[in-house]
Amino acid sequence: MTYLLLSNLSKYYGNTLAVENFNLEVERGEFVSFLGPSGCGKTTTLRMVAGFEVPDQGNILLEGEDITYLAANQRMVGMVFQSYALFPNMNVADNVGFGLSVRKMPAEQIRQRVSEILKIVQLEDLQKRYPYQLSGGQQQRVALARALAIRPRVLLLDEPLSALDAKIRVELRAEIRRIQQELKITTVYVTHDQEEALSLSDRIVVMNKGRIEQIGTPFEIYNYPQTEFVASFIGQLNLIPVQVVDREGGLYRIGGQTIQVEQNHRTPLSSQPKLAIRPEEVKLGQVEGWNQLTALVRQVSFLGAIVRIWLEVEGVSLLLDVFNERKLVLPKVNEKVVISFPHHACWVL
Amino acid sequence: MSKPNTLWSWFWMIVGGLYFFLPLLATFEFSLKARKGVYSFLAYERVFADPLFLRTFIFSLEMAVFTALAGILLIFPTVYWIRLKLPQLRGLIEFVSMLPFVVPAIVLVFGLIRVFSGAPFFLTNTFAGTNILLIAAYVVLTMPYLYRSIDTGLQAIDVRTLTEAAQSLGAGWGTILFRVILPNVRVSILSGSFLAVATVMGEFTIASFLVGIRAFGPYMSLVGQNKTYESSSLAIISFALTWAFIGLIQLLNRGRVQTQIAGAH
Ligand SMILES: Nc1ncnc2c1ncn2[C@@H]1O[C@H](COP(=O)(O)OP(=O)(O)O)[C@@H](O)[C@H]1O
Ligand SMILES: [Mg+2]
Numbered sequence: 343m344t345y346l347l348l349s350n351l352s353k354y355y356g357n358t359l360a361v362e363n364f365n366l367e368v369e370r371g372e373f374v375s376f377l378g379p380s381g382c383g384k385t386t387t388l389r390m391v392a393g394f395e396v397p398d399q400g401n402i403l404l405e406g407e408d409i410t411y412l413a414a415n416q417r418m419v420g421m422v423f424q425s426y427a428l429f430p431n432m433n434v435a436d437n438v439g440f441g442l443s444v445r446k447m448p449a450e451q452i453r454q455r456v457s458e459i460l461k462i463v464q465l466e467d468l469q470k471r472y473p474y475q476l477s478g479g480q481q482q483r484v485a486l487a488r489a490l491a492i493r494p495r496v497l498l499l500d501e502p503l504s505a506l507d508a509k510i511r512v513e514l515r516a517e518i519r520r521i522q523q524e525l526k527i528t529t530v531y532v533t534h535d536q537e538e539a540l541s542l543s544d545r546i547v548v549m550n551k552g553r554i555e556q557i558g559t560p561f562e563i564y565n566y567p568q569t570e571f572v573a574s575f576i577g578q579l580n581l582i583p584v585q586v587v588d589r590e591g592g593l594y595r596i597g598g599q600t601i602q603v604e605q606n607h608r609t610p611l612s613s614q615p616k617l618a619i620r621p622e623e624v625k626l627g628q629v630e631g632w633n634q635l636t637a638l639v640r641q642v643s644f645l646g647a648i649v650r651i652w653l654e655v656e657g658v659s660l661l662l663d664v665f666n667e668r669k670l671v672l673p674k675v676n677e678k679v680v681i682s683f684p685h686h687a688c689w690v691l
Numbered sequence: 692m693s694k695p696n697t698l699w700s701w702f703w704m705i706v707g708g709l710y711f712f713l714p715l716l717a718t719f720e721f722s723l724k725a726r727k728g729v730y731s732f733l734a735y736e737r738v739f740a741d742p743l744f745l746r747t748f749i750f751s752l753e754m755a756v757f758t759a760l761a762g763i764l765l766i767f768p769t770v771y772w773i774r775l776k777l778p779q780l781r782g783l784i785e786f787v788s789m790l791p792f793v794v795p796a797i798v799l800v801f802g803l804i805r806v807f808s809g810a811p812f813f814l815t816n817t818f819a820g821t822n823i824l825l826i827a828a829y830v831v832l833t834m835p836y837l838y839r840s841i842d843t844g845l846q847a848i849d850v851r852t853l854t855e856a857a858q859s860l861g862a863g864w865g866t867i868l869f870r871v872i873l874p875n876v877r878v879s880i881l882s883g884s885f886l887a888v889a890t891v892m893g894e895f896t897i898a899s900f901l902v903g904i905r906a907f908g909p910y911m912s913l914v915g916q917n918k919t920y921e922s923s924s925l926a927i928i929s930f931a932l933t934w935a936f937i938g939l940i941q942l943l944n945r946g947r948v949q950t951q952i953a954g955a956h
Contacts, residue, residue, distance in 0.1 A: 394855055414858040421859040427852040431874035441860030485856075492860060 345370040351400035375539040378549035420489030428473040435469040441492035479510040597656030621661040623687035632682040722923035734920035751907035755891035758829040759884035788838035796896040833887035844879025
C-alpha cells in the first residue's frame with residue numbers, strides 16, 4: 343500500500359490555477375522533493391498535505407486514511423517553514439516540547455524526548471536559549487527538532503534553507519538528509535534550488551505552472567529529461583538548432599556538419615528541432631566513432647574543479663565542461679578546435 | 692546626524708517640555724497654598740481625609756480593570772482572527788474602532804440608558820446592572836486604544852506562520868491564542884490596557900449619568916467646583932498615580948520588551 347497518496351489534486355485561487363491534476367505516490371521512508379520555479383504550485387501542494395489548504399478536487403490518503411478534509415492539528419504531520427516560525431516567547435526546550443505538552447505528555451517524558459531530539463540535531467547545549475539568541479541555522483535546527491519531536495507521520499519542509507547563507511545551507515542540507523535516514527521518516531521537501539533537490543532526494547517531482555512535468559530519481563531527471571522544460575530547468579544544457587536529414591535514422595545537420603543521434607528517449611519533435619547535450623558530455627579533440635564538430639573558442643573560464651569553455655559552432659554558442667587536472671592543456675581564445683560527443687549522449691527536442 | 696539638526700531637536704524638546712511641565716508646576720505650586728502665606732500640604736491632607744476620595748477611587752479602579760479585561764477578551768481574539776482569516780476587513784474594523792472618537796460620550800450614554808433601562812433588560816434598576824452597563828460603555832469608549840495597540844503588536848509577529856506551526860504541532864485555537872500569540876503581544880496589550888484604565892479613571896460624562904458620585908470622575912469634578920486648593924492637589928495626585936503606573940509597567944516589562952524586539956527580525 344502506498345504510504346502517502348496524492349490523487350488528482352487541483353486547487354484554484356479565484357481564476358488563478360495553483361495546482362492541477364497532481365498525482366503522486368510516496369513510499370514509507372522516502373524523501374521526495376518538489377522542484378520548480380517560483381509560483382509553480384509547490385507550496386500550495388505541500389499546504390494541502392499539511393491541512394492548511396483544502397483542495398478543490400482530488401484526495402490525499404495517508405496510510406490508507408483519507409485526510410483530505412482532516413483539520414491540520416489532527417494530522418500528525420510535521421512542518422518546517424522557510425521563516426523558522428519558532429515561538430519567540432519560548433526557549434529552545436519549550437519550543438521543541440510544545441507539540442508534546444499540547445498532547446499532555448508528562449513533563450518528565452517531555453524533557454527526555456526533547457533532550458533526545460536535540461541531541462540528534464546537535465543542539466543539546468542550547469536548551470535554555472531564546473530564538474533571538476540563535477543564528478539562522480540554529481533556529482532552523484530547532485524548528486526541525488520541534489517538528490520531529492511529535493514523531494510525525496510525514497515531515498514537510500517548505501524551502502527550509504532559503505533564508506540561510508550558502509555555507510550553512512550546504513551543511514544543514516547534509517544534516518537534514520542524515521537525520522531523515524536515521525529516523526527513516528517520510529519526507530516531502532519543497533525547493534526551487536535544483537542542487538538541493540538533486541543532492542537530497544530519492545525522487546524529484548519537477549513542476550511547472552501548477553502541473554507535474556516529470557517524476558523520477560535525480561539520475562533519471564538529470565539524464566533523461568522528458569520535456570524541454572525539465573531539460574533546461576535542471577543543469578546546464580546546450581540547445582543547438584538543427585535541420586532534419588533523416589529522422590528515423592537519427593541524422594541531423596548543424597550548418598554544414600552532420601551528426602548522428604541515438605533516439606533512445608524520443609520526445610515529440612517541435613517545429614524548430616534542437617540538439618540537446620550537457621556540457622560535461624562534450625569532449626575536446628577527436629574521438630573515434632563519436633560525433634565531431636569544429637568550433638571556435640570564445641572564452642575559457644576556470645571554476646576550480648571544472649573548467650568551462652564557451653565555444654561557437656556554426657554561429658551558435660555551446661558550453662563544454664572539462665574536469666581540471668594539472669596536466670590539462672587549455673585551448674586559447676579564438677583557436678579553432680574539434681569537439682566530440684557520443685551518439686547516446688545527445689538527443690533532439 | 693548633522694549639528695543644526697541636533698540643535699533643532701533640542702529646541703523642540705525644550706519647547707515641548709515647557710508646554711507640558713509649566714502648567715503642571717503652576718498647578719502644583721497653587722495646590723501648596725491652602726494655608727495663607729506659607730507652602731503646606733494641607734490640601735493633600737484634606738483630600739486623603741475625605742472617605743469619598745478612597746471609595747470613588749477604588750470603585751473607578753474596579754470599573755477600569757474590568758473594562759480592560761472585557762476589552763481584551765473581546766478585541767484580542769477579534770483582531771487576531773481578522774489578521775489571520777479576513778485581512779480584507781481590516782479597513783472596515785479600523786473605521787469601526789475609531790467611532791468612539793466621533794460619537795460624543797453624551798450621545799452614547801443616552802442611547803445606552805434608553806435601550807437598556809427598559810424591557811427586556813432593566814439594567815439600570817440595580818447597582819450591579821448599572822455597573823455592567825458602565826463597563827460595557829467603557830469597553831466601547833476605550834476600544835480605539837486597545838484596538839490600536841493590539842493590532843500594532845500583532846503586526847510585529849508573523850501571526851499566520853506561528854498559527855500554522857502551532858496547528859501542525861496539534862494545538863487548538865485556545866492553545867494558539869493564549870500560549871502562542873498572547874505572550875508575544877503582552878507588552879502591547881498592557882500598554883493598551885493602561886490607556887484604557889487611565890481613560891476610565893478620569894471619565895466624567897458617562898459615569899455621572901449612570902452612577903453619579905460613586906465614580907472618581909464625578910467626585911473630582913465636584914471637588915473642583917467647591918474646593919479650590921483641593922482640586923489642584925487632586926490633579927497632582929492623579930498625575931502622580933498615572934506616572935507610578937507607567938513606571939510599574941515599564942519595570943514589569945523591561946526584560947520582555949527586549950525579547951520581543953530582538954525576536955522580531
Ligand atoms: N493565498 C493565495 N491567494 C491567491 N493566490 C495564491 C495564494 N497562494 C498562492 N497563490 C498563487 O498560486 C500559485 C502557486 O503558488 P505557490 O504554491 O506559492 O508557488 P511556489 O511555492 O511554487 O512558489 C501562484 O500563482 C500564486 O500566486
Ligand atoms: Mg513556495
